[in-house]
Amino acid sequence: MRKLIYLTFAIALFASCSTDAVINTETKNIETGVNPDAWVVIPAGPFFYNMHADAENIDYDYEMMLTHVTNLQYANYLNDAYAQKLIKIDSGKVIGHHPGDPFDGYLHEWEIPAGDYLHMPFEEAGSHIKFVDGTFIVHKGYHNHPVVMVTWFGAKAYADFYGYRLPNEKEWAKAARGTDERAYPWGDEINSKLVNYGSSSNALQRLFGGAIARTTPVGYFNGNTYGDFETEDNRSPYGLYDMGGNVWQWMGNDYPDVHYRYMRGGSFTNYEYNIFVWARNSAGPDFYNINIGFRCARDIAEIIEVIEIVEIVEE
């Protein structure tokens, strides 16, 4: 009996040590009713910034995307940019030109000269965008999930292509927090009905199936009921969805003395202290992960007509 127990324990350990990718390439098609092409106006004015609620002010109106950029939006961009030869494909990776960053030679700072840089690896597990017969397509059911496995270069290239930009940290913080001192975009409480974060995986795994729950469709937590799962509305004071959780969002800042790019918002892998509106993450601009995406901002005076989106056939 004792041997059997030891054997069972050893087998369980061996099985759980598997390094196979645990990621779905197909998921339920869930429509949330939230339009990822919509933009929200963030008015100029004072707001409270960071954990200590420092008084800050943004003296111009600007717009932010209602949701993260989705896989479908990014695949459409890739097809258009590829057709215009703005990006290249090399060994399962999308690469594109970056004009380089100012280099201060500071301790631990990496020099990023002009050149071609990785935008997205589309053959690695975790990416829901594939390149099939000369066209970028999206895994079934993932069209309205946030794009992930995209580097800062890839996010910036998307924004540049449409004449947008990545929001800077202050713009993002104001859009997330509004004008009060709340801890999360929706208020001061957090639970698994409000946000896709580290403590909601059990609830979401039941709904989405698979070995583990990852991203949720953008705008999923909007008060709708999906099956028997009743969500609560997680919009920020200005109406933006998912400014906390789901996937981290690249920021546009390029600060002196560092090569890092910063992220805000937290993700499905993180516990609540990473979902706070003041929580930051950082990585090199060529870093990508299954929990990093982005959304764009734009100046109101320079709104450019959105390029008509061509419907992409799903895999």
Place this chain on the structure above:
Amino acid sequence: MTRFNYLFTSTKGLILTAISLVALITAIFNTLSGPMVEWGIRDLTVEWLGMDLNPAERAGRIIMLYHTIAMAIVAIEVYMMTSIVPMRKHEQKNINMLVTVGYMMAMVFGLGFAYWGHNFTFHGLFLVGQSLIFFSGVLLAFALNPWKKEYYVTDKDFAHFKSGMDMERMAFFIMTVAMLISAGFGAVTGSFWANGHETFLAEDLIRDPNKSALQKAIIGHLHIMLTLIAVSITLIVGRWLQFKGIFHKIAMPLMIVGTIIISAGVWSVVWTHLAHTFIYIGSVGVMMSALMLVIFSWNKLIHDNSIELGYENPNIFQKLKALFHDPLKFGATWQMVFMNFTVSGIGIFMAIKLEEIFRVWPAREERITLTGHWHILAAIVATIILMYYADIAGLKGKKRKWFGWIMIIGSDVAFASMTIFSMKRLFVPEEVAQQGLMNTTMLLADFGLGALLVMMAIFLGWKLFDLFNGKGVWTKEAANPELEIERTSDPVFNIRRENEFNSEGGEK
């Protein structure tokens, strides 16, 4: 002696009280984070205890929580030092009294302030508690003064200067003074920010290119305090294991010089990047000193236990059996060896591979590795304290073996798993493929910590149950409250101090 006197005035009772309070705090506050949140346990705790957890004040709460636990650990080390290092009775009493009142005030009022609304009277009383602990440290430094001739070693097997000055006493003294100065580093910066109540966690500054002098001081403060707590427990364990002879004579100068260099190195981090060079050099001294203790104690365990087991000329297997015969005494030094794999080794590896590996990872992952390695060091110190206390409490026979081995295996399995978990991207670069490794390491960590905590709960439950027995073990401990070890100074002094100083303190 009443139970109250046992728990609050005797060395053994004071250690038990502090361990119990730390265990209680750990049991309650560990329900506030991690998977406990998803399981709904945190909500129960918060509702049951009426806590007020403002998200914006999380960093401040955490700072307060680990300060209160650290103060209790410092108090335990102080109790051990005042018992094993010869000093006058009234000095021991005054030091123990101040540190006891200090850590309890810091604990009660600090946690009260942080977790149950912000009553600023509580914050003031927390600072009073901290100040009392600091003052007890000043008294301890005076009591440990190695230049006092009555404490010169008489047994030449102990490390000493030509004059006869006790090097081990000097090492305790240097550690205490270094800790007082390092506490000042924290106090000055704490005062500066706490006036505006702007708290932050040091680990959130790791990638800020331009840290202010005060921010560097905070980072230095937390590193050196934990290091000195580890130096202190190494010296204490050395006395417990009757450290002497040639290895003692090599170890003590290394410990003295190492402690001075590492402390000065950490303090200099505020001004110069060369600080890390000093820290590495000092660390070598301290770690070599600990290595001498390990070699000495393992030789001694093999020798002493071989006699006990009846081996006249033990072969290699019998020697190993003798080494493992007493898991408490073996475990205390084994944990020091193990620490190199999960703390020192990780720290050095991170420093060497910082740009190549760790700074390529997202900041949040680097942060996990950083916070992981110092949590593990703190926990290793805690297991060593528990092993010594189990010995003090008189655990014998099978109970001693079960307690010792579960402490060793449980903690090491957990700490090794956590180390691998925190560096999972090193073993499995793609995050989508990390789930298996995460499952395994989390399972093993839970298994190890669970076993350890259950054993600790049983042990403390036994001590609690014993207190209700009028003729329990506690009465024997109360009658013989000091730690029974061989002291470095003239043993006649130990007898003399009992005769020369009355129980109320002061000379007769």
